[in-house]
Amino acid sequence: MNLPNILSIFRIVLIPIFLIVFWQQPPNGMLCAVILIISGLTDCLDGFLARKLNMVTQLGKLLDPLADKLTQLAVSVCLAIRHKEFIIILCLLILKEFIMLLGGFKLIRQGVKLPSSKWFGKLATIVFYLVMTYIVYDVHISAFTMSILIWVVLAFAVLAFVQYVPEFLKLNKNIDKSSFSMKR
Secondary structure, three states, X not given: OOHHHHHHHHHHHHHHHHHHHHOOOOOOHHHHHHHHHHHHHHXXXXXXXXXXXXXXXXXXXXXXXXXXXXXXXXXXXXXXXXXXXXXXXXXXHHXXXXXXXXXXXXXXXXXXXXXXXXXXXXXXXXXXXXXXXXXXXXOOOOHXXXXXXXXXXXXXXXXXXXXXXXXXXXXXXXXXXXXXXXXX
């Protein structure tokens, strides 16, 4: 257990705190936004420390994206309950993550060590955090503004997903080549 992994666990611990604050009456958009900002900053910090201090671990490669996905899911579910416009992003987020989970599981089952996240995945996460922070902060956001912001998040999520497909295919192709050469 190292500092970057502790920061990832801290982000997971922030999720129930966010949920409690989000559902308080009256809504406390400022505190929700602060929680997401802290979560986003610790996300950046744990990745920076892991790379700069050579503390990248297999546990960290699992904890960091797990903390991201759990945070994204919690925020998306909350917003989908509060704003019907948000249901589309929740459904697409679940579909995207399910497909990526299946792909990752296949690679792990084949003995492939998962690579670190790529810049496009990080960019999609940053955009998600920025947009969600604004949406939870502005408790009186208009449906039009929310719709535009949702499409921005979706565009970056789709971009990341499309960019990850060739990465998966390349790793999968390497598995197929190595198993073919072993059989020969």
